[in-house]
Amino acid sequence: MSRLLVDADAIRALAEILTETGLTEIEIAEKDNRIRVVRAAAGALHAVPAAPVATAAAPAAAMPVDPAKHPGAVTSPMVGVAYLTPDPGSPPFVTEGQSVTAGQTLMLIEAMKTFNQIKAPRAGTLKTLLVASGDPVEFGEALAIIE
Structure with missing residues (x-):
């Protein structure tokens, strides 16, 4: 009978990561x-003993769809932090289900202390907002879907 050795320090380090x-x-x-x-x-953490797992090809219909490939996707032109309001006390620029016009501000992305519209x-119609403020x-990440 083999004995399972558990490295508690490794588990703690992984949980911290x-x-x-x-x-x-x-x-x-x-x-x-x-x-x-x-x-x-x-939010609880569990250490799960990993065993060999057989994987089978999933049908194409079951594969998750990449929102960035949606024809109505609005993608991020940069790395940064998204904000849905002009300032913390203001209402959002847009809400899901709202009609939007070309050129209308959807959100801000802060990059290097500069806010970019x-x-x-x-x-x-703004079908889905895929990010939250902050x-x-x-x-290239999909931020919203407009249909």
Whole structure:
């Protein structure tokens, strides 16, 4: 009978990385040892023993759709922090379900202490806002969907 050795320090370090980065799952593997730490929905952390997992190709319909590939996607032109209001006490520039016109400000992205307006590239209805105020955004990340 083999005995499972648990490296509590490694689990704590991985849990700390999850907390710092906002990730929901992390796994490390070294030779025959694996440690996987998963954040539960309520924010609790669980160490899950990783076992070999057989993967099967999922049908194309089950694959998640990349919002950046949506024809109505408004993508971030830069890395920064998104803000949906001009200042903390003001109402948002736009809300989901609202009609927008081409050139209308949807949000701001702060990059290097400069606030850059993100404008609607076309008229339509704002179907979905994909970011919240204060969220960090990456270049090319989908920010909103206009249909």
